[in-house]
Amino acid sequence: MRRSPLPTRVCVTCGRSFTWRKKWARDWDSVLHCSKACRSHPVRDRDRSIEKTVIDMLRGRGPSDSICLTDVARRIDPENWKSGLEPVRRAVRRLVDQERVVMMQGRRVVDPDRARGSFQIRLVRD
Numbered sequence: 001m002r003r004s005p006l007p008t009r010v011c012v013t014c015g016r017s018f019t020w021r022k023k024w025a026r027d028w029d030s031v032l033h034c035s036k037a038c039r040s041h042p043v044r045d046r047d048r049s050i051e052k053t054v055i056d057m058l059r060g061r062g063p064s065d066s067i068c069l070t071d072v073a074r075r076i077d078p079e080n081w082k083s084g085l086e087p088v089r090r091a092v093r094r095l096v097d098q099e100r101v102v103m104m105q106g107r108r109v110v111d112p113d114r115a116r117g118s119f120q121i122r123l124v125r126d
Contacts, residue, residue: 007019007028009031011033012032012038013042014038015090015092015093015112016113047090047094051094054072055100057071059123063125064122066120068118069088070085092112101122102123103115
């Protein structure tokens with residue numbers, strides 16, 4: 001007998017998918033975060049400004065053009081851009097969940113949960 005797949009959600013903080021757990025059985029409808037770390041670091045104004053920067057940078061280019069993760073990090077903080085990579089990754093994953101952008105590796109759209117390393121970001125085509 002095959003089990004039915006467990007329900008999944010997307011974390012509102014990091015944008016990663018997470019799967020139902022037995023400990024959440026009573027309050028699954030109210031679970032928004034994948035971990036204690038995400039629960040203790042909610043999305044703030046700085047995170048929303050990163051999302052806005054990504055969208056603004058993409059709108060300033062052609063409809064099929066893309067930008068690199070590092071381009072966004074360098075725009076936000078040119079001196080310490082490497083430390084800004086993870087907040088940019090989280091912002092991009094949230095935008096993917098909102099279906100505003102897609103993540104690409106080697107001209108292929110990739111699932112944000114599977115993407116490793118550098119990736120390109122492109123606006124969703126209408």
